[in-house]
Amino acid sequence: MKVPKAGAVATVIALAATATGCGGEAPKEPISIGIKFDQPGIGMREPDGTFTGFDVDVATYIAKELGYKANEIEFKQVYSSDRELLIQYNEVKFVAASYTINDKRREKVEFAGPYFVAHQDLMIRADDNSITKAEDLNNKRLCTVSGSTSAENIRKNLAPKASVLELGGYSECLVAIRDNTADAMTTDNSILAGYAARKENAGKFKLLGLNMSNENYGIGLKKGDNDLQRKINTAITKMVSDGSWEAAVKKNFGPANYKYEPAPQVTTGH
Structure with missing residues (x-):
């Protein structure tokens, strides 16, 4: 019979102690x-x-x-x-x-x-005065994230001619607006406010203050x-x-x- 090395025995004992909490209650899984x-x-x-x-x-x-x-x-x-x-x-x-x-x-x-x-809102570049309401998005580029219902609400009810750019995350939409590959970003005002409030974004973007949905x-x-x-x-x-x-x-x-x-x-x- 093969005798296990001392190191291996110690490891087994340590693992057993961890699993049992040294005879106490097992550690809680996160x-x-x-x-x-x-x-x-x-x-x-x-x-x-x-x-x-x-x-x-x-x-x-x-x-x-x-x-x-x-x-x-x-x-x-x-x-x-x-x-x-x-x-x-x-x-x-x-x-x-x-x-x-x-x-x-x-x-x-x-x-x-x-x-x-x-509430659903729109965020645009701070120097853009061409968009003041959702209807102004006709023939404009609207950014949203995959799986969100926000852009669908606007296309269906307010701006059917808007082109929608779907990206993986809101940070990517922010970059698209900044780089002028999108004109507006739509999602909940709470999310938009969080982005606008970041120090690195100060003065670069503005919310329109539209309550388009609850x-x-x-x-x-x-x-x-x-x-x-x-x-x-x-x-x-x-x-x-x-x-x-x-x-x-x-x-x-x-x-x-x-x-x-x-x-x-x-x-x-x-």
Whole structure:
């Protein structure tokens, strides 16, 4: 019989101790939460690897109420086009990513909330005076991200002759406007305000202040997981009542002088 080397034995013992917590409770697996990595003020992965934004604060608060500490959270990047897939394939426990509740998405995922109300708006170059309303986008180039419903709303109802440029992320749309390969960018005013408020963008862009839609942000989770839905709704309600929601809004949107709506009433799961 082959005798294992001392190093191998030590490794096996160490692994066994880790797995059992030295006879105590096994270490808790981190909770995986889907957020945006490129939306200033909403969900942003900063150069130093930390995460900032309102959705990050909401997700962290919810995770705490579910029994997880900050260091037990694993944030995973989601894009507008793959949020449902990550939830359906259990890549994340829930998604907090400027995720508007609508009937089409409800067919695939469950929602908790809403926890925030935004409005669709337009952002253009600060020196562009040719666009003052959505109808001015006819024969102009409108940038949006794949999977977003914003451009579809404008083409269908306001500017049918607008050409739509679909890119992978809002940061790419921002570059397209800056470089004059697009004339306008559309999404929720909360997201646009986050971009306009960044120091590097100061004075370069402007929001038109159009409230073209009501976007109720919800927490996306696995279809049929009503227990988790109930727990998240309870956490959201608590976050509003103890003042943490208001503090997070002011911290993330305050520098942009963003006029936000009061916290909405939680309505899902009722």
